[in-house]
Amino acid sequence: MIDLSRGQVWKSRLHERLKMHLWRIAANVLPTKDVISQFANVEVECTLCNLFDESSFHIFALCPIAKSLWFRSQWGVKTDSLGFASIHDFINFLFSPSFAKELIVCQREDFLFFGAILCNVIWKQKNLFLFEGFAVKVEELSFRISKLFLEHKGWRGELVFACSKRLNTIFPFQAEAEAIKWALTLAANLEFEAIIIESDSQVVQYGSSFSSKVVFSL
């Protein structure tokens, strides 16, 4: 069978470093334990979860750590329900996700971009744990992936990140104030250096003594 996924990697608009990493995943040449065990006597349990045999397919798609990171993403991907049979299915999914019909071209690129960053962060974490004993914290990895995604994507006057939550109040200004407070918390968690908040609520502006647009240094 001709594997098209590796050719797709080079044609993508990803950063060269991410392209190389994805290509190495698609070509199955990363030094995962299943590869190393072909010429050395090593334990094959996954470095990250210690529950299953370690392979590229496992650590980027089906490892509990990877599954959690995919599910926490803005796409809410459940990798174990997508019927992947091999690493090639997984790579093809990054290029043509099953929900691609609902995405415009730049959103498909975003998905590929996000997936490439997620794989890169998982690989780095695996090596940090293996060689330096750094514990795996899914929450931190998830934030790091989001941060890298937003940083690399940059702000081009388009929506790059949106979130919402339900609030128990009948006062619009309270909802506005809570939203600003939440935005500041999210920005701090994502380690943004500064953010601009715009609000048309005069009550909130008066209460917090800022004008309709204010820059916060975090």
Ligand SMILES: [Zn+2]
């Ligand atoms: Zn694992």
